[in-house]
Amino acid sequence: MPAELTEVESREVMAPELLPLAADFVWRCGADLRIEELSPLDLGCDEAVAGVMRGIRLDRLAQRVLYPAQAAALTRLVGQRAPLRNLALSCGIGDERVLNLTLNADVSHDGEGRFSGYYGVGKLWPTDPFDERQRAEMVELLDRSEASRSREQRLREEADVLLESLRTLIQPAPLAEKCASLFGLFGRLLRFEEALVVRRRSRTECLAVVATDPALVGMNWPVGTVVQRAFAGHADVIADLSQTAEWRELPEAVRSRFRTALVAPLTIGNEAAMLIALHGAPGHFEASQVALMQRLSLAATQAFQADEQKNVLMNTAKLATLGELMTVIAHEISQPLSVISMAVKNAKLAIEAAQSRGRSSEDMPIVMNKLDRIHDQALRAGEIVTAIRTLAHPDRRTIGLKPVAVGEIIDNIRNLTEGSLRNRGIALICEQPPYCRPLRANPVSLQQVFLNLVVNARDAITESCRERSQAIKGTIHITVLDDGRSDIIYVEIADTGGGIPPDVMARIFDSFFTLKEVGHGSGLGLAICRTLMTDMGGEITARNNNMGAVFRLEIPVYRDDPNTDR
Amino acid sequence: MAGERSKAGRRGPVLVVDDDVALRSELAEFLERMGYTVLVASDGNEALEKAQAAHPSVVVMDVGMPQLDGLRAAEILTLLRHTEQVVLMSGVPEQIAAAAERQGIAALLLTKPIDLEALLRIVDSLTLTRRPAAAGT
Structure with missing residues (x-):
């Protein structure tokens, strides 16, 4: 091995202040901090030591160091890419052998001044004999590092659970499902057997509204110290439930299975409630778990809150849509009624005229024609009423998901909006494949989404024409795309209203965000569309094309499989 | 009534x-x-x-229409004196009345569905004041 050659080369590049140091080896690492080169300078340097050091990365070395302070120092210096000066390190290298060394190094730079690694010298210090005091110290240190590692592990697990629960919270899902996943997540950390949310029903009655075990839902939790403390906002460990005053009032189902509880307060709306985790072994829960339990109750509170807000949002938006469409509806219904009354009048006049001439047969075709027209117009009015009724149906959730023909929805929308579109000179063009598979959707929700998008498109076109002081003119294109194979049918609703400004594109689905004038939009329309779509397992997205905005709906295809049908 | 009217000389014209x-x-x-x-x-x-070509006595017009809506058309017709009187028809007369007031149009407003007797009385009275000689009675 050409040790001398290496030595000479190293010395040439070494900073002058490193040279006088007593050194046993020279070393060098690249920008990735891997020690590429380590050459002994004299015989006092064990080649085995060089073997251990060579190829190891400085940041990995920090992890193998026995003393935390050393590891912190090395990590900090390496992180700052600062020179290393007499940095003392002790690493375990197996067989109870400890390597003690000091490192000195300067930062090297490449031709353009970028960090390219370290170069320097190192000295080994004798480690033997290994006295008992040192051994005990090391064992203690190892234990301590083990403990801190497991604490770190637990913290990481907690963080994972919290992150996952946040994800659960923001995902649109029924309340019961959300609670079930929250309980599942926290159950990994709290290790309870069952958990439930107890809500006050009346002064003397508290019912379990959500529970991990369905058998516990609806159970009456007696009002006693546990409930009172929880409702007052205290979180507790109840080491032994049988010591509480209300033990004997608890149902047999609880008494036979559980002895210990972890309790945290919860709020549902403005109401106090409590969260209880149960376990069979007395003393199972520890005081340190109370904080985590409070986290869970906070998450559950948010889940309940989101659920209640959503209901409020739904109703507000439905009202807003209906209010906005009131004028359209009035116009739509009065139109056929006008035609009917006129046709009746004209038919009557025709018959009267014929009678006065004594030849009633001549006017028969006119009268028949009128009757046909009356019939058509009555049907037209009826269709509008049907469309409104579907829209205003109060029990959106009870209908559930069923096969829906997209053509029917589009026909309904056409009936509802045709008049207001025609009045503005806006054309509604629908393109659908000759055969389109049924959608798995809630017809009321889907109709509301379509209606919202068409009304929005109409308003966008009107507004953009008005801004340019042009006569209103535009097209709304509804395109149904069914490739016949995938699980999704796409419906695109495109307008020629100039599009959505790019800076607000990300916010258009937010509640209370609107581009319309004050008093013309609630800012709930698209928020509600998104909620309705995700409720149905679909999706809604928006983009611009060169003419205007394009909203794309992704709706699952209905499959005749009882497992997928809820 | 119908027979009586149909024998009389044609009145109008009325633009619908x-x-x-x-x-x-x-x-x-x-x-x-x-x-x-x-x-x-x-x-x-x-x-x-x-209306420019025929100068109708009365224009009976819907409000919600493409291109040029009824209110704006009524405004222009009255300004240019193409007609004596415009009768507007609408399913939402309250809104139209407010809009007409803002635009300064003194249009007669009929609610849809149209009461034909009322419409006839209005049209009759408007044409009578204009051309009393042409009245059928």
């Missing part, structure tokens, strides 16, 4: 404007049966052209 063909034709037919000469138009622009 509505984009809904069913409504337009029934209304025109009714007014013709009542003894009026009737012109029809399907939107505001066409109404302006016909």
Whole structure:
């Protein structure tokens, strides 16, 4: 091995202040901090030591160091890419052998001044004999590092659970499902057997509204110290439930299975409630778990809150849509009624005229024609009423998901909006494949989404024409795309209203965000569309094309499989 | 009544404007049966052209129409004195009344569904004051 050659080369590049140091080896690492080169300078340097050091990365070395302070120092210096000066390190290298060394190094730079690694010298210090005091110290240190590692592990697990629960919270899902996943997540950390949310029903009655075990839902939790403390906002460990005053009032189902509880307060709306985790072994829960339990109750509170807000949002938006469409509806219904009354009048006049001439047969075709027209117009009015009724149906959730023909929805929308579109000179063009598979959707929700998008498109076109002081003119294109194979049918609703400004594109689905004038939009329309779509397992997205905005709906295809049908 | 009217000389002309063909034709037919000469138009622009050419005594016009809506058309017709009186028809008269007031149009406003007797009384009275000599009685 050409040790001398290496030595000479190293010395040439070494900073002058490193040279006088007593050194046993020279070393060098690249920008990735891997020690590429380590050459002994004299015989006092064990080649085995060089073997251990060579190829190891400085940041990995920090992890193998026995003393935390050393590891912190090395990590900090390496992180700052600062020179290393007499940095003392002790690493375990197996067989109870400890390597003690000091490192000195300067930062090297490449031709353009970028960090390219370290170069320097190192000295080994004798480690033997290994006295008992040192051994005990090391064992203690190892234990301590083990403990801190497991604490770190637990913290990481907690963080994972919290992150996952946040994800659960923001995902649109029924309340019961959300609670079930929250309980599942926290159950990994709290290790309870069952958990439930107890809500006050009346002064003397508290019912379990959500529970991990369905058998516990609806159970009456007696009002006693546990409930009172929880409702007052205290979180507790109840080491032994049988010591509480209300033990004997608890149902047999609880008494036979559980002895210990972890309790945290919860709020549902403005109401106090409590969260209880149960376990069979007395003393199972520890005081340190109370904080985590409070986290869970906070998450559950948010889940309940989101659920209640959503209901409020739904109703507000439905009202807003209906209010906005009131004028359209009035116009739509009065139109056929006008035609009917006129046709009746004209038919009557025709018959009267014929009678006065004594030849009633001549006017028969006119009268028949009128009757046909009356019939058509009555049907037209009826269709509008049907469309409104579907829209205003109060029990959106009870209908559930069923096969829906997209053509029917589009026909309904056409009936509802045709008049207001025609009045503005806006054309509604629908393109659908000759055969389109049924959608798995809630017809009321889907109709509301379509209606919202068409009304929005109409308003966008009107507004953009008005801004340019042009006569209103535009097209709304509804395109149904069914490739016949995938699980999704796409419906695109495109307008020629100039599009959505790019800076607000990300916010258009937010509640209370609107581009319309004050008093013309609630800012709930698209928020509600998104909620309705995700409720149905679909999706809604928006983009611009060169003419205007394009909203794309992704709706699952209905499959005749009882497992997928809820 | 109908017979009496149809024997009388034709009065008018009355211009009927509505984009809904069913409504337009029934209304025109009714007014013709009542003894009026009737012109029809399907939107505001066409109404302006016909009114300029024929100077109808009355224009009975829908409010919600493509291209040029009824309110704007009424404004122009009155300004240019193409007609004496505009009668507007709407399913939402409250809103239209407010809008008409803002635009300074003294239009007569009829609620849809149209009460034909009321419409006839209005049209009759308007044409009578204009051309009393042409009255059928």
